[in-house]
Amino acid sequence: MAHSLPGRLRVCAGGALLLAATASHGFDFKTVGAAPAILYDAPSTRGNKLFVAPRGMPLEVVLGYGEWVKVRDVSGELAWIELKALSSKRNVVVRTPSLKVRERTDEAAPAVFIADKGILLDVLEAPAAGWVKVRHKDGLIGYVKGSDIWGI
DSSP, X not given: OOOOHHHHHHHHHXXXXXXXXXXXXXXXXXXXXXXXXEEESSSSTTSOEEEEEOTTOEEEEEEEEXXXXXXXXXXXXXXXXXXXXXESOOEEEEOSTTEEEESSXXXXXXXXXXXXXXXXXXXXXXOBTTEEEEEOTTSOEEEEEGGGEEOO
């Protein structure tokens, strides 16, 4: 079967546009809402329950499927969660042991507090120049490097 050159070019151009759109799209993170949420192995409440995600846990959205969302957690595990269980509020998880949360966006700035690995922090401002302004649940505010947290 012969394929026309214009048809092939359209397919290649369409594929290139799709790749460009995918590459330019940043990660989409959501947070578990006001109540803990069950994560499943399939997009249905009849699926196997994998675990319960605590309130405020950030999750990377991988795929939407109607009222369900496939998500990735901080450990890289994939699961399904009901869309209604998620919030657009931004939280991050500390990835580095004994992370110094700085007074300013400067490695030499004094530490406001130390956050242990796995601690949830609220995102107060969008990342700028590699730094993120965050707040601890106790109200302390400071800056962390984006590479030391997960959820941005």
